Amino acid sequence: MYSSELIKGTLKTIILKLLSENGKMYGYEITQKVKELTDGKIQLTEGALYPTLHALEADGILTTNAVNVGNRIRKYYTVTKSGKKMASEKVTEFQDFMNTMVFLLDLKLKKG
Amino acid sequence: MYSSELIKGTLKTIILKLLSENGKMYGYEITQKVKELTDGKIQLTEGALYPTLHALEADGILTTNAVNVGNRIRKYYTVTKSGKKMASEKVTEFQDFMNTMVFLLDLKLKKG
DNA sequence: AAAATATACCTAAGACTTATAGGTATGTAA
DNA sequence: TTACATACCTATAAGTCTTAGGTATATTTT
Numbered sequence: 543m544y545s546s547e548l549i550k551g552t553l554k555t556i557i558l559k560l561l562s563e564n565g566k567m568y569g570y571e572i573t574q575k576v577k578e579l580t581d582g583k584i585q586l587t588e589g590a591l592y593p594t595l596h597a598l599e600a601d602g603i604l605t606t607n608a609v610n611v612g613n614r615i616r617k618y619y620t621v622t623k624s625g626k627k628m629a630s631e632k633v634t635e636f637q638d639f640m641n642t643m644v645f646l647l648d649l650k651l652k653k654g
Numbered sequence: 655m656y657s658s659e660l661i662k663g664t665l666k667t668i669i670l671k672l673l674s675e676n677g678k679m680y681g682y683e684i685t686q687k688v689k690e691l692t693d694g695k696i697q698l699t700e701g702a703l704y705p706t707l708h709a710l711e712a713d714g715i716l717t718t719n720a721v722n723v724g725n726r727i728r729k730y731y732t733v734t735k736s737g738k739k740m741a742s743e744k745v746t747e748f749q750d751f752m753n754t755m756v757f758l759l760d761l762k763l764k765k766g
Numbered sequence: 767a768a769a770a771t772a773t774a775c776c777t778a779a780g781a782c783t784t785a786t787a788g789g790t791a792t793g794t795a796a
Numbered sequence: 797t798t799a800c801a802t803a804c805c806t807a808t809a810a811g812t813c814t815t816a817g818g819t820a821t822a823t824t825t826t
Binding site: 544545547548549550551552554555556559563576579580583584633635636637638639640642643644645646647648649650 | 656657658659660661662663664666667668671675688691692695696745747748749750751752754755756757758759760761762
Binding site for chain 3: 659661662663665705724725726
């Protein structure tokens with residue numbers, strides 16, 4: 543698990559990228575997917591995730607539709623048109639930022 | 655200039671790396687060096703920088719010596735032994751984090 | 767069958783980091 | 797002489813995340 547300050551500011555980018563690729567996902571699914579893809583190194587907390595999802599929905603970046611699974615409720619999130627634009631911008635900006643940091647900190651990265 | 659949330663959490667890493675490489679630097683010099691090395695894409699604000707420098711000094715990560723330049727004062731910061739350890743840990747952690755993010759976001763980075 | 771864990775949603779209060787917006791003062795360039 | 801660069805600093809607010817709860821159903825373990 544990385545120190546939390548390192549992950550700060552990346553939450554929206556991660557959410558938008560995952561939702562853009564997978565079409566629709568619900569909150570809990572996002573936490574599990576991130577945990578799985580990062581071997582547990584990034585574990586989103588629900589206290590951060592849910593308020594962020596709600597804010598993105600309020601801003602028209604995401605839309606929801608609730609589904610009953612047994613007696614439980616799932617809220618699936620989907621990126622809107624403006625959400626797709628934002629997702630792509632966020633990812634591009636992060637990529638640019640990382641290139642800058644690689645140069646600034648003189649790092650060697652694994653090839654993707 | 656990157657969105658501020660992106661840069662959050664990287665300040666200490668940047669400071670410690672620069673100081674480790676350059677031996678000693680003063681606050682204003684750090685802001686200029688970062689601005690120069692990143693083509694203005696990262697501009698440290700003094701409101702963030704100085705309190706952080708003071709905190710690192712209070713924690714024994716940095717030491718200072720003040721020098722008079724004309725009638726002005728410069729406070730040079732140097733990393734202590736434990737500071738060097740922390741610098742190397744911070745940089746390694748950030749590098750690891752970036753590798754994780756590259757995979758998670760499926761990015762292609764420039765080769766360093 | 768009971769207890770523990772996983773699934774699935776949520777929020778409130780506090781901690782922490784950074785931005786904003788100041789203040790002080792000297793040196794230099796227009 | 798006016799503006800900008802150098803050089804330090806801090807207080808308040810803004811923003812994001814952690815901590816620590818709460819509710820409830822489904823499944824696995826003991």
